[in-house]
Structures are given as C-alpha cells and as structure tokens.
Amino acid sequence: MGAVYHEQSESGEVDAVVTTVPHYLHPEMGIEALxxxxxxxLEKPAGVYSKQVKELNEFAASKPDLTFAIMFNQRTNSLYQKVKEIVDNGEIGDLRRANWIITSWWRPQSYYDQSAWRATWGEEGGGVLVNQAPHQIDLMQxxxxxxxxxxSNVKYGYQRDIAVEDxxxxxxxxxxxxxxxxxxxxHDPIGTDRFELFGDKGKIIVDNSKKVTIKRLVKSEQEMSDNMTxxxxxxxxxxGDTDEMYTEEAIEFESNWQEQHPNVMRNFAANILVGEELLAPGAxxxxxxxxxxxxxLSSWLEKEVELPIDEDLFLEELNKKIEAEKAAN
Known part of the structure; x- marks a missing residue:
C-alpha cells in the first residue's frame, strides 16, 4: 500500500486525500500528503498516541496554505451545535458537572472476528476508546x-474475546x-446515550442524540442557596411546584446521520475552494x-494522571501491550 500511495501522491494529479486506513497510519499519511x-x-482518530499526532500538527502548521481537517462528523449534528452554543454563551452558567453515558456501541464477537486487525494493540491501537467512542470524546471536549x-477504571476483554478495552x-x-x-x-445491546451538563444557572440533558432539554434556573443555584427559606x-x-424555580425547553432534532460524513466532505472541499471555516480543523x-x-494510562498505572500526560511513558506502556500481544499469538 505504501508504494502505491507514494506513487499516486507524487503523480501531480492528486489535490486532496482522505485517510481511510488503519489508525497508526493516519498521522504518517497526513504528513506525507502535506x-x-x-x-x-484524516479519519478519526487523528492517531493512536498523542506524540505522533503532535508531530503531524507541527508539520501541518508549517503548511498554512493547505487544508487540514478531521472527520468528526458528529460536529455537523445541529443538536450538538445547539448545545455548544448554549454552553458557550453562558446560558447555564459556569459548568459544574458533565456526565456522558454512551453504551450504545454494542458489537458482537463476530464483529471483532471478521478482521484480524480489529481490537488489537498492534493494528488498531485499542478498543472502544479508539474506534467507536472518539466521536463522543471529541464532542465532550x-x-x-x-x-x-x-x-479511570477500564476492563480489557471483559465480555469479548479481545485484548483491548470493551x-x-x-x-x-x-x-x-x-x-x-x-x-x-x-457489550450492552440495550444501550444508553445520555449526556448531561449542569451549571450554576441550569442544566442541559441530551437523550439519544436526538432530543435536548434545557432547564434554565430563574435564579442561580448560589442565589437559591443564599435566599430560600x-x-x-x-x-x-x-x-412541590418547580415552575417558579426554572423554565424548561425541549427541542427534538431529526437524525442527519446519513448526511454527516458528506457534510464534512463538502465543508473540506469548500475550505479548499472558497475558504469556508472548517467544522473540524485537523489540529x-x-x-x-x-x-x-x-x-x-490511568488504568495501566492504576492512579490518577495529569494532562498533558507523559507521552513517552504512554508509548512505553503501549509498546508493552503490543509485545505481550505478539507473544500470545
């Protein structure tokens, strides 16, 4: 694949690429294209470990005239755009707590068995955290x-015959x-998708990525605490009646799942052609x-970790997983 890729990219006939390749190759192919x-x-994730993605970002920064984007298609969902707008404009005040339960990524054993690279440290770089959940991890940050x-508390091969996290x-x-x-x-076939954000002026509840409920406090929580008898x-x-405590607004959004990936592609092309702002900048x-x-890393070390993490330590621990996987096979 490498020889063919280099031949095509050097042909002079390629204007843009989309990296739909194994995760470890995303940064490498991104750099080679730029x-x-x-x-x-780039398809998500930008890479398996932040050290290689940092190298990609640094190189991309040296090519400001080129378009560098990432396929975070769920950023095109008008529901999450609305949630971000509400949080950014301070409608629910300073954020105090955010909880996301996203267990609707059910995958049977046959899913993992269909390709040798799936759910491996050496080929995929992890499990649900690098394959399915990057969408919600991106939206949350x-x-x-x-x-x-x-x-963190992470289980590896908990309910599936795999080496990585499920x-x-x-x-x-x-x-x-x-x-x-x-x-x-x-491993939850029933699954839950619920995102809650609580601030000192209200709460946002998102159910199934389709319905958002906004509860706006009439007075801030601190004012309530200071003045209520x-x-x-x-x-x-x-x-008792809560009408005087908060207002409630519920908005339901139609699913645009089939349009999300094409919308990112259109946005990518529009940025190249007319300078339209990117929905998901690659950086x-x-x-x-x-x-x-x-x-x-927290689960491997069994302790809390600070960000930015020690990138060399993470890579060292990841390589241990890869070597153990090779030895087992």
Missing amino acids: KRDIHAL WICGMPKKVY EVTALFDYGDGATGSFITCT MMEVYNLVQG EGINGVTVANSIH
Whole structure:
C-alpha cells in the first residue's frame, strides 16, 4: 500500500486525500500528503498516541496554505451545535458537572472476528476508546473543554474475546471545581446515550442524540442557596411546584446521520475552494487522542494522571501491550 500511495501522491494529479486506513497510519499519511502540497482530511482518530499526532500538527502548521481537517462528523449534528452554543454563551452558567453515558456501541464477537486487525494493540491501537467512542470524546471536549486530571477504571476483554478495552468508566477533573464522567462499552445491546451538563444557572440533558432539554434556573443555584427559606426548600424536595424555580425547553432534532460524513466532505472541499471555516480543523484531533491516552494510562498505572500526560511513558506502556500481544499469538 505504501508504494502505491507514494506513487499516486507524487503523480501531480492528486489535490486532496482522505485517510481511510488503519489508525497508526493516519498521522504518517497526513504528513506525507502535506509534504507534497496535498490537502488532507484524516479519519478519526487523528492517531493512536498523542506524540505522533503532535508531530503531524507541527508539520501541518508549517503548511498554512493547505487544508487540514478531521472527520468528526458528529460536529455537523445541529443538536450538538445547539448545545455548544448554549454552553458557550453562558446560558447555564459556569459548568459544574458533565456526565456522558454512551453504551450504545454494542458489537458482537463476530464483529471483532471478521478482521484480524480489529481490537488489537498492534493494528488498531485499542478498543472502544479508539474506534467507536472518539466521536463522543471529541464532542465532550469540544463543548466542555479539556480535563486537567483523569482517573479511570477500564476492563480489557471483559465480555469479548479481545485484548483491548470493551468497558470504560472515566472521571474528569476540569481544574476549577467542575467534574465529569464518561462511561462507554461495546457489550450492552440495550444501550444508553445520555449526556448531561449542569451549571450554576441550569442544566442541559441530551437523550439519544436526538432530543435536548434545557432547564434554565430563574435564579442561580448560589442565589437559591443564599435566599430560600427552609419551608421553601422542604416544599421543593417534597415534589412541590418547580415552575417558579426554572423554565424548561425541549427541542427534538431529526437524525442527519446519513448526511454527516458528506457534510464534512463538502465543508473540506469548500475550505479548499472558497475558504469556508472548517467544522473540524485537523489540529483539534489531538485533543480526543490525548483524553483517550489519559484514560488508558490511568488504568495501566492504576492512579490518577495529569494532562498533558507523559507521552513517552504512554508509548512505553503501549509498546508493552503490543509485545505481550505478539507473544500470545
């Protein structure tokens, strides 16, 4: 594949590439394309480990006239664009907590058995954190920002005959008192997709990536705490009328799943042709990779890790997994 790729990229007939190749090759092929003044759209994830993605970003920065994007197609979902807008404009105030349960990535054993590269450290670079969940990891950091510390409990080959992770629970510390949790797996056929964000002025609840409910407090939580009488508190906790406490707005969005990938492609082309702003700039791909790396590293070291993580230590631990996998086979 390498020889064919280099031959094609040096033909002078290629204007842009999309890297639909194994994860480890995403940064390498991105750099090779940019070297030849070819625009690059990388599939997610941007890479397996942040050190190689950092090299890609540094090289891309030296080619500012080229378009460098990443296939975070769910950023085109108007629901998540709306959620980001509400958070960014301060409607729910300062973020205190964010929780995402995304266990609707069910995959049977046959899914993993169909290709030898799937669910391997050496070929895929991990499990649900690098294959399915990068979508939600990206959206969570896009909306909430990057955590400062991560602690995780990860199960490897928990319910599937694989070496990599199929069950993940991660706790995020955003450094300003705000916390987050991220739960995902590939063994729950019923599955849940629920994203909650709570701020001092309200709450956002997203169900199944289709419906968003916004509850806006009439007074901030701190004002309520400072001024409510115990009688008012008692009435509230006993199921009293909440109409005077918050307003509620529910918005349902039609699924645009089939349009998401084409929309990223159109946006990529429009940026090349007319300078349209990118929905998912390639340089932002490192954020999700860093979060996934921190979740893995925390579980391997069995302790909380700070971001940015020790990239050399992560790569050292990853290589141990790869060598153990080779020895087992």
